[in-house]
Amino acid sequence: MERIGKHEVVLAIQDTTELNYTSHKALSGIGYLDSKYAQGLKVHSVFTASTQGVPLGIIEQLLWARKGEELGKAEQRKQKSTADKESVRWLSALKATELIIPESVRVVTIADREADIYDLFACSRRSGSDFLIRGTQNRCLDGCEPRLWETLSSQHSLGTMTVEVKRSVTQPHRRATLDIRHTTIAIAPPQNRAKAELLAPVTLQAILVTEADPPPECEPITWLLLTTLEITSLEDVQQYVRWYSYRWLIERYHYVLKSGCGIEKLQLETAQRLEMALATYSIVAWRLLWLTYLARCQPDASCEQVLATHEWQALYATIHHQPYPHSTPPTLAQGVNWIARLGGFLGRKGDGSPGVKVLWRGLSRLHDIVVGWLAFQSLNS
16 A cells, blocks of 8 residues: 555556366365366456556455356356356456545556456446456447447557567567557447346447557457546557556466466365465565566666665675675665576576566575575674
8 A cells, every 4th residue: 555655546457367276186165167177266356556567566356266056057147137246356346446545546447358347337436546448349339330349440540559568378579569549439238138227328438459560470469448548649548558568467466376386286275274375475476576577667776675685685695605895785676687596597688687487486595595694694793
């Protein structure tokens, strides 16, 4: 909350992941996952970040197990209201976000295609609360024959922008040039609702970005974004597209939870104990991401933003085999680079900035080094 209070605008990124414990036969309190043959827990988190993409922390997290009696009843869910489905998590997290973040801070909720829900678009929001959702449905528009995708595709291009596309298993890191289109729309209410509900059209800003000349080996970017944010210029649209690109942070958070912290490898006996472990590991995971991205955005800041004096002194002495020779602490970029070197980062010219994997390994080693450093200091004091 202290970090959030220092910003005028904060991004609240929502996403859901699953923790797979199929092989952990003795674990109680879990349920089926997206595959009926897999068992585990579902986790929905709200991950906050600055408008520069620096992680600020987790403010809301929901953990649940699906009930076995619901398995195989996917068709029946269409007849249920949103309040009776898992989809309500998007609305509940939005309301929790508005309660937690003070009204003096503008909050923009960002979510992927699963959040393309009419009830989320139509729900009441407090002043200073907006959303930026990636659309997937080709929705009907109020009083307009062409549907959403066709309407946006027919708009003239406003211009282009360039975004960084992170490396993944299927594609390398690249810079993508995006063509931008925008228009104001009014989404028609769903037709499968009871007439007694008297649902009204919802007016939103719609943005369509498509990648120009993508590499043949890469899947081209196509984002349809729906937002309540005001748009008065091309610069506004470019800013919102860049904000949406930071949704990748919550994917990295899930990666650290699973690959770094090994949350799915825990051999606890109950889902309740896993929930307590998740609360602890969530702090570890977001702090690792905070360290990674803060060093990229503020490389010349003091490393004492993230490391205590004895930590960076032990780190320097280990890397350089000598005490620190200056009176002022090293920079954040230097400290993070040394931590990454502990984790196996070589730091060659073409290696770029260290990633979360080497930093995770480096921080684990640094923790052990600091314990020895403090023990040595106490013996010689």
